[in-house]
Amino acid sequence: DTEVTQTPKHLVMGMTNKKSLKCEQHMGHRAMYWYKQKAKKPPELMFVYSYEKLSINESVPSRFSPECPNSSLLNLHLHALQPEDSALYLCASSQVFSLTDGYTFGSGTRLTVV
Amino acid sequence: GESVGLHLPTLSVQEGDNSIINCAYSNSASDYFIWYKQESGKGPQFIIDIRSNMDKRQGQRVTVLLNKTVKHLSLQIAATQPGDSAVYFCAENIGAGGTSYGKLTFGQGTILTVHP
Numbered sequence: 440d441t442e443v444t445q446t447p448k449h450l451v452m453g454m455t456n457k458k459s460l461k462c463e464q465h466m467g468h469r470a471m472y473w474y475k476q477k478a479k480k481p482p483e484l485m486f487v488y489s490y491e492k493l494s495i496n497e498s499v500p501s502r503f504s505p506e507c508p509n510s511s512l513l514n515l516h517l518h519a520l521q522p523e524d525s526a527l528y529l530c531a532s533s534q535v536f537s538l539t540d541g542y543t544f545g546s547g548t549r550l551t552v553v
Numbered sequence: 554g555e556s557v558g559l560h561l562p563t564l565s566v567q568e569g570d571n572s573i574i575n576c577a578y579s580n581s582a583s584d585y586f587i588w589y590k591q592e593s594g595k596g597p598q599f600i601i602d603i604r605s606n607m608d609k610r611q612g613q614r615v616t617v618l619l620n621k622t623v624k625h626l627s628l629q630i631a632a633t634q635p636g637d638s639a640v641y642f643c644a645e646n647i648g649a650g651g652t653s654y655g656k657l658t659f660g661q662g663t664i665l666t667v668h669p
Contacts, residue, residue, distance in 0.1 A: 443596075445596075470654035472657075479662075480661075480662075481642055481659035481660060481661055481662055482597065482642075482659050483659075484656055484657065484658070487654070487655075487656070489649075489654060494649075495655075495656065529596050529597070531596075531657075533654050534654065535653060535654050536653045536654075537653070538585055538602075538646065538648070538653065538654065539602075540599055540602065541587040541589070541599040541602050541644075542587070542599075542657055543599065544589075544596035544597045544598070545596050546594075546595050546596045547595075547596050
């Protein structure tokens with residue numbers, strides 16, 4: 440299995456809702472990432488997990504809460520989002536050392552906040 | 554902060570031509586570089602990578618060149634096909650130690666359009 444699977448593919452949520460994005464990989468990668476991508480812009484790093492521990496938080500607002508319950512799963516919990524948070528949320532994974540073949544990205548969750 | 558940038562935001566070529574997409578980076582600590590292709594509605598797809606101790610790497614129809622002196626990266630696509638039409642991003646990795654996981658920073662992207 441050489442894929443990163445993200446669910447759901449599309450999500451519409453209100454500003455008072457709580458929702459979660461899910462990401463799964465079975466490549467044995469022990470580094471996992473959340474990126475945010477606005478239309479016609481490059482992906483921007485949000486969080487990095489290494490060995491299920493949060494190692495990088497790029498000053499992301501607390502309304503985004505990541506969780507890594509095991510080595511294959513990565514979640515992003517969403518609460519009280521704003522319309523400007525609407526974007527494509529990408530999950531990625533990689534080896535921790537001696538990177539080869541870059542970071543593997545999922546197809547993303549297209550989030551719309553209304 | 555330091556960033557990776559591209560000289561040309563769009564590139565339009567005829568099918569069969571060779572394409573060259575350029576990228577400038579500014580962080581001398583970056584040790585690993587990756588080119589990604591992103592099609593509409595999809596996540597970035599790995600094309601080719603290169604480590605900072607190399608200056609050229611070839612794949613199938615693609616070549617990446619790295620010039621550390623001027624902090625420049627390029628992607629060459631041979632015999633470009635309509636299926637190559639997409640947004641291409643360069644990305645630089647600043648590893649936690651050597652070529653390891655870390656912060657992957659993307660350039661602004663180039664839209665490649667291939668006309669039949």
